[in-house]
Amino acid sequence: MTLRDVTLDDKYTLESGYAFMTGIQALVRLPMVQRRRDFAAGCNTAGFVTGYRGSPLGVLDQQMKRAQGLLEEHHVKFHTGINEDLAATSLWGTQQSNLHGEGKYDGVFGMWYGKGPGVDRSGDVLRHGNLAGTMPLGGVLALLGDDHTCESSTTCHQSEFAMMDAMIPVLNPSGVQEILDYGLIGWALSRYTGTWAALKCVHDTVESTASVDVDSSRLHIATPTDFMLPEGGLQIRWPDTPQEQERRLHEYKLPAVLAFARLNRLNRTIWDTPDAKLGIVSTGKSFMDVRLALEELGIGEARAQRLGLRLFKVALSWPLDPEGLREFAQGLDRIIIVEEKRGLIEPQLKGVLYGMPDAPRIVGKHDEFGALLFPSAMALDPNHIAVEIGQRILEYVADENLKTRIAFIQELMKPDLTPEPLVRLPYFCAGCPHNSSTVVPEGSRAIAGIGCHYMAQWMDRSTAGYTQMGGEGASWVGEAHFSKREHVFQNIGDGTYYHSGFLALRSAVAAEVNVTFKILFNDAVAMTGGQRMDGPLTVPRITQQVMAEGAKCVAVVTDEPEKYRHETGFADGTVVCHRKQLDEISRKFREVLGTSVIVYDQTCAAEKRRRRKRGEFPDPKRRILINEAVCEGCGDCGVKSNCVAVLPLETEFGRKRTIDQSACNKDYSCANGLCPSFVSVYGGRLQKSKPTTAGTAAFRDLPSPELPAINGTYNIVVTGVGGTGVVTVGALLGMAAHLEGKGIGILDMIGLAQKGGAVLSHLRIAERPEDVHVPRVAAGAADVIIGGDLVVSGGHKALSTVRKGHTRLVVNSYEMITGDFTKNADWFFPNLELKQGIEHAAGVENTEFLDATRLANALLGDAIAGNLFLLGFAFQRGLIPLSLESLEQAIELNGIAIEMNKTALLWGRRAAHDLGKVRKTAFAGAQVPDEPTAPKSLNELIDHRAQTLVAYQNQAYAKRYRSLVERVREAELALDAKDRGRDPLRQSGSFSKQPLTEAVARYYFKLLAYKDEY
Known part of the structure; x- marks a missing residue:
């Protein structure tokens, strides 16, 4: 090729x-x-x-x-x-x-x-x-x-x-x-x-x-020569x-x-049918929805002619040129106007056609009888558009194929009332300053603002309400006069402050209300990608500005107070202290009459990470780890830090905690609980798994897969979590299609994904660029889903694109914890429930799960390679309509981690060919992690715990443990014997039939071996 x-x-x-x-x-x-x-x-x-x-x-x-x-x-x-x-x-x-x-x-x-x-x-x-x-x-x-x-x-x-x-x-x-x-x-x-x-x-x-x-040369723009210009023309003058x-x-x-x-015929008829009775008018994104709806109905230009349908595309939606539309409307009985949000074209078109002989009926926001048709709230659904268009076509033409397609789409549209097992909400990054800065003293209330700290509203932060950008604090000026509350904290980002927010602070000073502005100085605009500030804003300069505006007192709270030891640019009276004193300062400032200001100075965690990779930011030598033998799993470290890098660790002794070192940004607030399980290591480096070459000889004869045919468009959905390379996978597939001269459309659904939220990328591949009219994959239209995250893959947005019996899914089974765990120490990942939901939607025979993250980490030394591993797996399964040559060329063009990504692709292909052999290679000499070990018998459990207590203290301590456990077992067996007399079918003596003994064996041990002396 x-x-x-x-x-x-x-x-x-x-x-x-x-x-x-x-x-x-x-x-x-x-x-x-x-x-x-x-x-x-x-x-x-x-x-x-x-x-x-x-x-x-x-x-x-x-x-x-x-x-x-x-x-x-x-x-x-x-x-x-x-x-x-x-x-x-x-x-x-x-x-x-x-x-x-x-x-x-x-x-x-x-x-x-x-x-x-x-x-x-x-x-x-x-x-x-x-x-x-x-x-x-x-x-x-x-x-x-x-x-x-x-x-x-x-x-x-x-x-x-x-x-x-x-x-x-x-x-x-x-x-x-x-x-x-x-x-x-x-x-x-x-x-x-x-x-x-x-x-x-x-x-x-x-x-x-x-x-x-x-x-x-493809675009020719003409200028009118017959328009009567006024004296001096139309342009600017003085x-x-x-x-x-x-x-x-x-x-x-x-x-x-x-x-x-x-x-220039900006608004024009796309499909013209001489004897048409029904016309469709649309613009912009809504026009793409219409094209997708017509595709789902099986209607192209040739079929539109047979069905008596015209299609008109509006480029200039205001002001609307009347001439082209009058020509389009000639002979039509009805016009359907499809436009998202409030109707802009519809009232203009009605004005254009008003009084025209035999003017067609117009439906848009409301149907022929005044009922709501295409709502102005939220987005339009291409499926809904398809049904409404299809049903109106059937009023003019009998078509069984069209009727069948409408019925199929209506079936897809039935609401899924099953609650999602888990939703991946965006959350503060690991080590985010807002984990600490948005905390307020007990009894206080805070108001949110624009920026990442907006997310504090769905965390345990006593924070509610927000304003438009730059209005932070002004809402309290109105509320304060009519509230029993004497004081509030107002969060405001440094970017917002510089944009316009300082005016709201000025307003609060002028109104003489009691408010403490928390100016969150993070040195980056993290919400939109980590851009630097748009001007010369510094912490000392902020203190000078707010004092000049009339703030009663100012404090700078920072994780690095030592960096200001010789700073002379602060306003007189500015207090500089460590962030550990935030609660103390906050309690003091809430008693101040008037406006006070806390400047919370800590660099954005995501930006720290980027700058450290580039060698532009100090990288502390200290790393924090948790000794699982000492940890009792109380979860206080998660409560103190609100950090998503604190993960659950399931062990023989119950749930413990561990620090995800690959996500940790060295904020250290997890250590604020003074827990003896925390260990600080200075100067040590993380030992990453080294890429393996063992066993590769066994994969030399890897067969080439049979590539799927492209019938119209081939539709792929990639799912995952922000920051894990989901968009990169879509871009690589897109570039590979482009290299082959194919048509490609990609739609990245990101939202707040860069804060750990869900990402979905829709891809549509066609033989020619002009055959891709819309990048979005319709409901039930996906050919394959590459699921980089189990939670997102099992959500309604992903599963809505699945057609049972047709869509194939390759899903990463790795349990990537959500922000829920920071709030609930007993939270469990609903792995089985998510898998069952996916299998129910697609069919067991069309679904494959594999722990791509662990395999990629073991084989390549980096978990980030998991998504390329999945792509390789899907390719070898014959689910990607692109050549290996173009995929590898796309990786090379991308220019980032070329060898690792090509090797990840290869290992994914090998896994599809022989997963068992790949797992053995990855976990050679180690326990394969996918399957939990079977539970021990009750006797083995008791013996194991007793031996551990001997090592923990002595034989007498272990004997004390055994004594109580045996007393409980005897009492439970006695009760069990009575029950067997009443119920001959009941069996005794098994592990599962002695729940009380098992509970005492586990938790009496925990009581005796408790490590937390603090």
């Missing part, structure tokens, strides 16, 4: 053919392409990109910085904003750069980005900038990051109506290809009309990946008046937008 010649820079540098990229990377590519197009046209332009991060655009700034060299080569300046509205104001400034004859370029094109709440707070400047206008070779593209279902936000968001109110045109792409196309169209529209242009960005588009056509700006916008700019849209 001949593979494509690919480099990782193709996504930015390739000018013809197909490039593999994410939606975010397409946004990074956009300004480079615009500069190239301008340069080719003889124009010397520059670009300016600014905004403020937030999902689904949370990593845009990271990607921009990684491509900074290429951006600078293309005269594009990237600048992270302090907040969204100031960033938008700076973009307004770029359009003024030539007004005074001082410009360096022919024009500056700008890109602004912000998530939905940032759009809201920037409404004032967006309106002002749009009224003022753009330069002829400039233009502004505003990226609207909308989180429709509040996966990583505090509100479900839709920004189109804010744009409509500011009179900014909105483009709504359906996938990565259209992000590239519509972005360039947006700048061209902005230049011609003098308006800003908005590009709607949702999870399903910007966090998806595809093989995209980047040919520079002098200008607000009244003239409004008149120009209403009477000329918006009509110019419609003329531009009409000329």
Whole structure:
């Protein structure tokens, strides 16, 4: 097989053919392409990109910085904003750069980005900038990051109506290809009309990946020549008046937008059927849902013609060009409008068709009888869309195949009322500062804010309620006047403080309310990927600022007070103390009248880990371990630390605790319980398992699997936990498909996954790029699930893609503990229940479980290789429609741990060929860990415990133990004999029929051998 010649820079540098990229990377590519197009046209332009991060655009700034060299080569300046509205104001400034004859370029094109709440707070400047206008070779593209279902936000968001109110045109792409196309169209529209242009960005588009056509000649954008322009044109000017700006916008700019849209056929009929009676209109993410729904109904363009169906795609969702839609509506009896969230197209379309002879009926948010059809709350379900479309088609055409498909989809839609055995909620990372910083004294209450510390609300932290970003503390200004409570703590992250939160602190000072602001200085924006602060913010500077604003007292609480021993920049009166004194300081400050401030200074644990790997952060020589022979399993270390690196350890003597050294970030708060089982080791290094080469000769003749055929699309779902490489597996599969010239669509469902939450990646592979219309895998449509985590694989989201008897599952059986264990010392992992649920959904014959994590760790010395091990297993089982050559080439292109990942893939293949042999190789000379040892007989249990007590103390101590146990056994046997007299079928003397004796044997021993002298 001949593979494509690919480099990782193709996504930015390739000018013809197909490039593999994410939606975010397409946004990074956009300004480079615009500069190239301008340069080719003889124009010397520059670009300016600014905004403020937030999902689904949370990593845009990271990607921009990684491509900074290429951006600078293309005269594009990237600048992270302090907040969204100031960033938008700076973009307004770029359009003024030539007004005074001082410009360096022919024009500056700008890109602004912000998530939905940032759009809201920037409404004032967006309106002002749009009224003022753009330069002829400039233009502004505003990226609207909308989180429709509040996966990583505090509100479900839709920004189109804010744009409509500011009179900014909105483009709504359906996938990565259209992000590239519509972005360039947006700048061209902005230049011609003098308006800003908005590009709607949702999870399903910007966090998806595809093989995209980047040919520079494929997109032809025309400019109207017959539109009557006003005197002076449509662009920005000076002098200008607000009244003239409004008149120009209403009477000329918006009509110019419609003329531009009409000329370039932005809104157009995708499937045309001359005698159609039913039409569908949709846009953006909803259009992808419609395409997926039609796929599930078995309807392509040819079948749509036979069924009398038309399909219309809206690119410019506001303002809506009427001409194309009037033409589309001709002869139709009914139009179905499918749009997620509030209806934007529907009221516009009704206005367009009002009064038209024989106008079709329109259904959208409500059906023909006024009942709710496509709700505006949350997201639309492609299955629901399919059923509603299918049932309406059947009103015009009899089609048994369609009827059967609708019935199948309805069966899939029946709600699964079975509660999930376990849900993997996001949680604080191991060693996270918030584990300690969010604790408040008994009797106090705290209010949450924006950032990772928001998660304190579902932990034992007496924390409830939150505000919008930057409003932290202002809600108490209102509540305080009407509450019996005298004081609250207000958590606020350092990023939020710098963004706008200091104004809320100023407000609290002015209102003279009693509040202690806890400014959580973590030196990173951990929620969106660990970015550095957007400006020169330091702990001493914060103390100076808050004292200048009127704080009554300030304390700096830190895990490293010694680093401030010679610091002279603190405000007068600032107290610096160790974090062990947090409770003492908090109790003192809650008695202060007015505003007080605690700056909690400890670096983000995840960022510490990253910087230590790069050699940029001190790595303490101390490691903490737990001596399981001394540990009594009380769980106080978990309570004290709230740390997910404290794990249960099941032993012969019951449940103990152990520290997961691979997850530990050396916070040490687990040792605060003063437990004698804790051992500190200084200077020692972890002894990792060394990759094994033993026994590899037995696998030399590994057969090549028969690859599955691709019928339309081949659908794969990868599940796992954030930070374990789930997204990497999807990216490798995607790159392998791209190398083979196949079509690929990937949708990464991440949310708060980087905080230990669930991750699901949907992949759809086709023979040609144009055959992948949607990256999402429909309900019941998965061909294979590669389950990197048992909990996520057994959840409703993963199992909803399973079709019993068809979908194959390969699932990691390793028990990765959730955050629940920090709160409940007796919590048990529901392994059997999860496995049974998966087997019930897919069928036992289609499901395979293996402990990929332990096997990968034993064979390769690193548990992180478990997901590549699973991929190799699935490949050898004939479940991956890609060649081994392309998979290995994708690993090499990725450039990270190449040999380990290729070897993990190989060992996974070997395991699929002969799992028993691989297990023997992995655990040679050790007990195979998958199966627990069988319980001892009662006599063996008593003998074992007695011998242990001899070693613990002496023979007399052991005799004391045996004496009580034997007395209990005699009494239980006597009772058992009486019971046998009443019930002849009852048998005695077995291990399981002497529960009282067994309990005394176990727990009297525990009492006698208790180690915790503290």
